[in-house]
Amino acid sequence: MVWAKIKESLKESLADNIFQLWIEPLQFEQLQGNRLYLSGPDRYFSAYVKQNFASVIADKLQENGLHATQLVFCEKSRECLPVTSTGKPVSGSQMRLPHVPENNSKFRALHPRYTFDEFMVGECNILAESACRSMVAKDGLVGPCLYINSGTGLGKSHLTHAVAHQVFSESPMTRLHYLTAKQFAAEMVRGIQTRTMDDFKRKYQDNCDILLVEDVHSLTGKKKTQEELNDILDTLIKSGKRVILTSKNTPDDLVGIDSEFRSRMTSGLVTTMKAPDVMTRFRIVKKKALQQNLYLDEDLVGYLANHIRGDVRKIESALIAVRAKARLAGGQVDMDLVREVVASVVGVNQILTAAMICDLVSGQFNVSVKELQSKSRKKVITTPRQIAMYLARKYTEESLVDIGKIFNRDHSTVLHSIKVVSDKLVRDGSVNAQLEILSNKVKQL
Incomplete structure (x- = not known):
C-alpha cells in the first residue's frame, strides 16, 4: 500500500517521538485520482499536521513516484481540506473553543532531527x-x-x-x-x-x-x-x-x-x-555515523573524534565524505580513507599541542579535561595528568611553562610529573606498554 511505504520512509527521517505522536495516528482514507486522503483523530490534530508535516509528506510522495498527488487532510467523519504543494490549506481554518486565544504561532522550518533525543549532551553543553x-x-x-x-x-x-x-x-x-x-x-x-x-x-x-x-x-x-x-x-x-x-x-x-x-x-x-570535549565528540561521531548507515570500528571513530574539533558540522561533513569515498571503494572503510578525509576537512599541517594531548589522554582514561586541570589529588586524576604532561613534553615544542598553563600548574609541577612517569617506565612494564600505546595515538594526531 502506498501510505504504508510513505510511513516507513517518514519513520526513518523523523525522530521516533515525533513520528509516534503525529504520523502514526494518521489513517489512510483513499487515493482518488490525484488526491491522497488522510484523516486525523480530530480537527486540531489535522490542523497541526497540515501546518508542520504536509511538505515533508509531500516530498515522500514524490520520492515514491506520486509527483502530482495532492495531499488532503480531514477529520474522521468530516469534510476533508486539501493542501497545496506549499503545505497550506486551500480553504477553511482551524476552529477554536470559546475563549481560547488564536494559535498564531510563527516559526522557522524545524529540522526533524533537531530534537532533545538527538542532542548529544556533554560537559560542554x-x-x-x-x-x-x-x-x-x-x-x-x-x-x-x-x-x-x-x-x-x-x-x-x-x-x-x-x-x-x-x-x-x-x-x-x-x-x-x-x-x-x-x-x-x-x-x-x-x-x-x-x-x-x-x-x-x-x-x-x-x-x-x-x-x-x-x-x-x-x-x-x-x-x-x-x-x-x-x-x-x-x-x-x-x-x-x-x-x-x-x-x-x-x-x-x-x-x-x-x-x-x-x-x-x-x-x-x-x-x-563550549566546543565538545573528546568523549562527547566520540559519541557524536558514533551517533551521526549510524544515522548515515556507516559502521565504523572504535579506532576509526576515535581518529575522527580526536582530529575534528570545534564545529560539529565538520564531523557531519567528514562522515558524508567518508560514506561517499567508501561507496567508490566498494564499501570498504579503512584508516587510510579516514585519514584522507580528515586531512581534507582540518588540513594536514596541524601542529601538535599540549592541549591536543590533554584532550587525547582525557578520552583514553575516561576523565574530563576539567578534572585534569583541577586541583584533585585522586590517583585516577593525577596519573593521567602526569602522563599527559610527560607526553606533551616529549612530543611538542612547548615549554614547561606553556605545558603547565594547560593544566593550571607551574613548570616545577610539570618537571615533577615527567620524573614520576620516567621512573615508572623503568620499574613497571605495564606502564611502559600503556605509554607505547598512547605514544602511537599521539603520533596519529
Whole structure:
C-alpha cells in the first residue's frame, strides 16, 4: 500500500517521538485520482499536521513516484481540506473553543532531527540543554529568560529547534514565535512602512506564550529594533511568558547594544556552550555515523573524534565524505580513507599541542579535561595528568611553562610529573606498554 511505504520512509527521517505522536495516528482514507486522503483523530490534530508535516509528506510522495498527488487532510467523519504543494490549506481554518486565544504561532522550518533525543549532551553543553528542558517544562528553575551563547556549529539552533518540537508535541496550542533577530528587524520595518506597528506589537506582546530569537548579536547598532525587542521582552517577562535568546557572543561582549536591553536579556540564566570535549565528540561521531548507515570500528571513530574539533558540522561533513569515498571503494572503510578525509576537512599541517594531548589522554582514561586541570589529588586524576604532561613534553615544542598553563600548574609541577612517569617506565612494564600505546595515538594526531 502506498501510505504504508510513505510511513516507513517518514519513520526513518523523523525522530521516533515525533513520528509516534503525529504520523502514526494518521489513517489512510483513499487515493482518488490525484488526491491522497488522510484523516486525523480530530480537527486540531489535522490542523497541526497540515501546518508542520504536509511538505515533508509531500516530498515522500514524490520520492515514491506520486509527483502530482495532492495531499488532503480531514477529520474522521468530516469534510476533508486539501493542501497545496506549499503545505497550506486551500480553504477553511482551524476552529477554536470559546475563549481560547488564536494559535498564531510563527516559526522557522524545524529540522526533524533537531530534537532533545538527538542532542548529544556533554560537559560542554549540559547546562544549556537542561535549561532548555526547564523552559519547556515551565518549572521556573532558570527564570523567564534564557540567554545561550556559543561559537558556530556547537548546537544553539539544535536546542532551540528541540524546544519548539517539544512544546508543540506536548502543547500544540502554545503560541510560539521562533525567528532570527534579522527577521524580527525586517518585520518591524515592514510594520513601520505599512503603518501596522500596533498589530506588530500586539502579535508579540499579547499573542505569544514563548519567544525564541536567534542571533541577537546581529542587532548591533540597530537602536530602534533594540528598543522594540526590549519592550516586548519586558512585557513577556513581567507576564510570566518564556523567552530564549541565542548569540555568538556573551552579553558583555556585545558591541553597540543598549545597556537597558543588555540588562533585560540577562535577567534570567546566561549560559555558554563550549566546543565538545573528546568523549562527547566520540559519541557524536558514533551517533551521526549510524544515522548515515556507516559502521565504523572504535579506532576509526576515535581518529575522527580526536582530529575534528570545534564545529560539529565538520564531523557531519567528514562522515558524508567518508560514506561517499567508501561507496567508490566498494564499501570498504579503512584508516587510510579516514585519514584522507580528515586531512581534507582540518588540513594536514596541524601542529601538535599540549592541549591536543590533554584532550587525547582525557578520552583514553575516561576523565574530563576539567578534572585534569583541577586541583584533585585522586590517583585516577593525577596519573593521567602526569602522563599527559610527560607526553606533551616529549612530543611538542612547548615549554614547561606553556605545558603547565594547560593544566593550571607551574613548570616545577610539570618537571615533577615527567620524573614520576620516567621512573615508572623503568620499574613497571605495564606502564611502559600503556605509554607505547598512547605514544602511537599521539603520533596519529
